[in-house]
Amino acid sequence: MEKKTIGIPRALFYWKEPFFWPAFFENLGFKILLSPESNREIIEKGVKMADSESCFSIKVLYGHILWLEGKVDFIFIPRLKKNESKLEYCPKFFALPDLFSLIVKTPILSPWIDLGKNSLENTLVKFGKKIGKEKKSVKEAVKSAFLKEKEEKLKIKENYFKKIKSPKRKIIIASHPYNLYDEYVNLRAKKKINDLGGEAIFIDEVPISQPLEDLKNISPKFHWEFGQEMLAQIKNAIKIGISGAIEISAFQCGCDAVLKEFVEKEFKQAKIPFLYLLIDEHTAEAGLQTRLEAFFDTLH
Amino acid sequence: MKITFADWGNYTIAFGSLFQKLGFEFIFPEKTNPRVIEEGAKLSPELFCFPLKVNIGNYLPAIKRGADTIVMWENIGGSCRMRYYWVIQEKVLREAGFKVKVLNFNSQNLLSKIREIQKSNQISSWQLLGAVRFFFKEINFIEKLEEKAQYFRPREKERGQADQVLNETLKKLTQTTNLKELSELKKESWQKFSEIKIDGNKEVLKVGIIGEIYTVVDGGVNFDLDKKLGTMGLNVHRKLNLTQHLKGGFPPWNEWLLQRKVNSYLKTTVGGHGRQAIEEMLDYSKKGFDGVIHLLPFGCMPEITVRPILQKISQEKELPFLSISLDEQTAEVGMQTRLEAFVDLMKSKQQLTANS
Numbered sequence: 133m134e135k136k137t138i139g140i141p142r143a144l145f146y147w148k149e150p151f152f153w154p155a156f157f158e159n160l161g162f163k164i165l166l167s168p169e170s171n172r173e174i175i176e177k178g179v180k181m182a183d184s185e186s187c188f189s190i191k192v193l194y195g196h197i198l199w200l201e202g203k204v205d206f207i208f209i210p211r212l213k214k215n216e217s218k219l220e221y222c223p224k225f226f227a228l229p230d231l232f233s234l235i236v237k238t239p240i241l242s243p244w245i246d247l248g249k250n251s252l253e254n255t256l257v258k259f260g261k262k263i264g265k266e267k268k269s270v271k272e273a274v275k276s277a278f279l280k281e282k283e284e285k286l287k288i289k290e291n292y293f294k295k296i297k298s299p300k301r302k303i304i305i306a307s308h309p310y311n312l313y314d315e316y317v318n319l320r321a322k323k324k325i326n327d328l329g330g331e332a333i334f335i336d337e338v339p340i341s342q343p344l345e346d347l348k349n350i351s352p353k354f355h356w357e358f359g360q361e362m363l364a365q366i367k368n369a370i371k372i373g374i375s376g377a378i379e380i381s382a383f384q385c386g387c388d389a390v391l392k393e394f395v396e397k398e399f400k401q402a403k404i405p406f407l408y409l410l411i412d413e414h415t416a417e418a419g420l421q422t423r424l425e426a427f428f429d430t431l432h
Numbered sequence: 433m434k435i436t437f438a439d440w441g442n443y444t445i446a447f448g449s450l451f452q453k454l455g456f457e458f459i460f461p462e463k464t465n466p467r468v469i470e471e472g473a474k475l476s477p478e479l480f481c482f483p484l485k486v487n488i489g490n491y492l493p494a495i496k497r498g499a500d501t502i503v504m505w506e507n508i509g510g511s512c513r514m515r516y517y518w519v520i521q522e523k524v525l526r527e528a529g530f531k532v533k534v535l536n537f538n539s540q541n542l543l544s545k546i547r548e549i550q551k552s553n554q555i556s557s558w559q560l561l562g563a564v565r566f567f568f569k570e571i572n573f574i575e576k577l578e579e580k581a582q583y584f585r586p587r588e589k590e591r592g593q594a595d596q597v598l599n600e601t602l603k604k605l606t607q608t609t610n611l612k613e614l615s616e617l618k619k620e621s622w623q624k625f626s627e628i629k630i631d632g633n634k635e636v637l638k639v640g641i642i643g644e645i646y647t648v649v650d651g652g653v654n655f656d657l658d659k660k661l662g663t664m665g666l667n668v669h670r671k672l673n674l675t676q677h678l679k680g681g682f683p684p685w686n687e688w689l690l691q692r693k694v695n696s697y698l699k700t701t702v703g704g705h706g707r708q709a710i711e712e713m714l715d716y717s718k719k720g721f722d723g724v725i726h727l728l729p730f731g732c733m734p735e736i737t738v739r740p741i742l743q744k745i746s747q748e749k750e751l752p753f754l755s756i757s758l759d760e761q762t763a764e765v766g767m768q769t770r771l772e773a774f775v776d777l778m779k780s781k782q783q784l785t786a787n788s
Contacts, residue, residue, distance in 0.1 A: 185736050185757060211700065223511040223703040227737045230698045234744050352519045355511070381479075386733040389479040390516045393523060410479075 137163040138241065139204030141196035143170070144189055145212055145225065147309040153208065155280040156256070159273035160265055165204050167196040170316035174199055179413050181235065188382035188412040189310055190224060192317060201236045208241045218248035219357040222387050292337040296372050300331040301431060304369050306362060306395055307380040308388075309336055311411065318380055318411060319420045325378075328428050333374070338365040352394075356387055366398045375431045376405045383412035405430050435535075436461050436499035438483075439468075439490040441650040442578065443674060445606050446570040451503070453563035455553030459499040461490035464652030468493075473760040475528050477520065482729035482759045483646045484517055486653060488524060495530050506538040509681075511703030512733050569614060570605065575673050577601060578658065580625050582669065585662025587630040595659060597624045634665075637778050640716035641670040642709045642742075643727035644735050647758055648672050654727055654756075655764045657771075661725075664775050669721070671712050672705060680708075697741050704734030713745050713753075723752035723778040725771075730759035752778050 138157050140146055146153065146166075154164050167174070170192060178195025200207050209229045212221040229242035243259035245252070253274050260270035296302065303325050311318050312334045325332040340361065354360050366377075377399045381388040392408065399406040407427045409420070437447050439461040451458040462468050464486055472489025491502055502525075504518035518536040525532050537545055550560060577598055584594035601621040608614050639661060647653050648670055661668050680686055691701075694710040701707055709726065716724055726742060728735035739755060746753035754774045756767060 183736055183739050185731055185739075213700070220511055223733050224737050226511070226700045227698055227702045227706075227741075230700075231737070231740055234740060352516065355508075355515065384479075384731050386481070386513055386731060389477060389481070390513055390520065392479070393477060393520060397523075 135161060135163045136205045137165050137203075139165045139167065139200035139207045139238070141193055141200060141207070141209070142167045143193040143196040143314065144310050145210060145228075147313050148212075149281060150313070151284045152277050152281045156273050156277035157208070159276050160260070160269065165200065167199045170195070170314050172316075175316070175413055185384060187224065187384040187386070188317075189308070189385065191413065192310075192314070193228075197232055197236060201238055204238060206241045207232070207236060207238050211242050211244045213244065213246040214248040215357045216247045217357075219360075220355050221357055224386075288337055289339065292333065292339070295331055295333055295337075298331045300329060301375040301428075302333055302373070303330045304333050304335060304338075304366070304374050304377045305380060306335040306366065306377060308358060308382075308385075311380050311382060312336065317382075319415060319417050321378070321380065321409070321420065321424070324421060324424050328424060330375070330428065333369070335362060335365050335369070338369045340364050340368065354391075356391075358387070359391060362391065363394060363398060366395060370398070370402045370404065374404060376407070376427065378407045378409060378427070380409045380411060383410050433457070433501050434459050434499045435501050435503055436491060436494035437503050438487040439464050439650075439652065440646065441652065442574045442602055443571065443649070445602065446567055446574060448606070449570060449609070450563055450567040453566065454549055454560070455555050459494045459497050462493040464490060464650060469653075469760050475524055477524070479731075480520065481513055481732055482653075484513075484520060485760060487517070488521060491521075491525065491532075495525075495532060500532055502532055502534045504534050504536050506536040508538045508540065511701070514704075566611060566614070569611065570608075571674055573605070573614065573618060574602075575675060577621065580622075582658055582662060582667060584625060584628050584630065585659065586636045586665045586667050587632070587634055589629045589631055591663065593628045594625070594662075597621060597628070600624075636665065636667045637722040637775070637782065638720075639666045639668055639778070640712065640721050640724045641668060641727060642672065642712045642716075642724060643705075644729060644732050645672050645674075645677055645705055647727040647729055649674070653758060655762075655767055657725070657727070660768065660771060661775075664771070666775065666778075669716070671715070672708060677705075697745070698738065702734045702737045704732065706734035706738040709735065709738055710741055710745070713742055713751070717745065717749040717751045721751070722782055723754070723774065725774070726753065726755040728755070728757055730757040730761075732757075752781060 140153055154166065157164055174195035175192060176195070177198045178191040178193065181198060182191040182194040197207060197209070209232055211229050212225045214220050229240050233240055241263065243255055245255055247255070250258075253271060256274055257267050257270050260267065305312060305321065305325075307318070315322070322332040322334075379392060379395050381392060396406055396408070405427065407423065409423070433456065435451050435456045436459045437444070437451065440447070444461065448458050448460055468489035469486055470489070471492055472485040472487065476485040476488050491499070502521065504521060506518055507514040518534045522532070522534040535545075546560065549555065550557070581594045581598045588594055601617065601624075604617055608617055641648055641657065649672075651658060658668050680690075690707055690711055693714065694707050697710055698707060713724055724746070726735070726739070742753060742755070745751070752774065754770065756770065
């Protein structure tokens with residue numbers, strides 16, 4: 133029997149666990165088709181199709197899913213609700229499978245992920261039943277996908293400790309993973325910073341050593357999975373001695389409108405120069421270059 | 433402690449009397465108007481949702497008149513940004529140099545906070561119950577009044593009578609302090625409404641208003657949409673109001689019933705009143721309405737999420753649909769033009785179905 137293909141959009145939720153999902157489905161015996169890295173064509177398609185007021189990140193996701201449409205047997209769009217500590221994902225994630233079932237004909241695979249109620253393994257065993265996979269093979273697939281994820285994260289960690297020893301000016305970039313790692317979306321901000329003689333560090337590379345201790349003193353209590361974590365990471369990052377901080381937000385990101393107030397406050401209190409960048413489909417590379425150069429002039 | 437609260441359409445009257453009956457000195461917030469919106473938007477974070485900016489604008493004149501405490505509801509049940517309103521508002525006002533405190537109430541701390549208030553203001557449980565009862569009666573009365581006005585506006589023979597009765601009654605309501613006066617006012621206003629001469633045979637189009645509760649209810653924010661549509665000859669209906677919102681959680685199976693109704697379009701909550709918008713739209717379509725208007729603050733997370741679904745329903749059920757996002761940039765004239773075009777569309781659709 134020929135292997136069925138599952139399409140995974142290289143956007144939004146993909147960047148939250150970029151290694152886990154492809155590895156999981158490959159272990160289960162599916163072929164994986166990952167949409168290509170964002171490009172102009174994909175973004176334009178997404179912007180046309182998505183609601184004009186939805187955030188830029190959702191528009192990018194529309195583009196990726198439309199690229200997959202017609203090329204695969206299934207499209208993977210999980211319904212992400214809550215993480216292990218019962219913190220919610222952005223409410224725009226909740227309805228993604230419903231929204232895309234309106235516009236694509238390809239069947240959508242959408243496990244209901246509420247890790248506050250069910251562990252990931254149990255959720256996926258249940259989900260496996262629906263796609264005709266046995267409990268045992270699903271469990272094994274989860275295990276090895278976890279290992280893969282761990283391995284890759286370890287590499288990031290090693291990289292981080294190398295970076296903080298660097299004599300260059302260290303710049304923290306605070307944002308969501310789907311803005312940080314999608315180079316087309318953030319207009320290659322990391323490369324630009326490194327070219328200007330800085331050392332770009334992504335916020336999600338910063339470890340939280342004792343999660344519980346670090347998260348305790350954060351106020352307000354965010355109900356989003358990224359809020360407290362990001363603020364704790366910022367506190368840790370400030371300790372290593374950084375020269376500047378940049379926050380990247382997608383235009384119309386509702387969560388960032390709240391988060392920005394506190395991220396900015398954190399850096400300002402530590403007297404670290406702070407640059408706030410809004411990105412959307414109209415942002416131009418030349419404009420970003422100028423702003424980054426000006427920002428570098430303000431650093432000591 | 434001098435308290436103020438966000439202005440929210442005609443409900444402000446009821447909130448005012450509630451706080452006064454609880455023994456606070458209550459300073460009424462400035463009614464929402466273009467100037468309030470402008471001032472609020474100046475201070476607020478640019479990308480935050482619109483109601484927060486309006487609230488700040490409402491508070492500023494009240495603070496100048498001596499208010500030092502702001503009461504804000506923290507919506508810990510919903511998934512949207514409303515739960516951070518109190519933190520952000522306190523931060524914004526403090527950074528602007530105002531020494532104010534924001535008292536946040538939520539479903540978890542409500543009882544303990546009320547007990548604190550009872551102690552500090554020396555309010556007996558009996559008085560508390562009375563205040564709450566009066567509050568709900570007032571809310572109910574305000575909603576019924578608005579409904580009456582929605583019915584009479586398109587049908588009255590002499591323009592403006594319904595609004596005159598509505599405004600007079602609301603003015604008197606601010607001076608009403610006990611249940612006896614309230615029931616007299618009720619009788620009086622129903623009498624006045626019944627004296628309005630109407631054209632009974634007139635064919636009136638029915639339009640449903642759905643969307644985010646704050647913008648749907650507050651005439652100051654939505655440029656008196658009720659009145660505008662009424663004078664254009666439409667009977668406005670809106671299901672979503674404070675009573676409906678409060679009833680949503682009691683009894684607990686309401687939540688389940690709501691989900692069952694929208695399940696074929698949306699399988700989960702998206703925060704705010706996203707699911708309610710879908711449910712109301714389906715309901716209006718079933719009842720044979722001529723059109724639906726969707727109101728939301730620009731970039732409102734739940735409403736933006738469900739908007740593609742609402743558009744889909746509009747296509748499937750052939751129900752005219754207009755979505756209007758409101759923020760500090762929205763101009764009244766632009767809205768008027770869009771509404772007129774939409775009314776024309778509904779009229780021609782009705783004629784088309786009548787002819788065929």
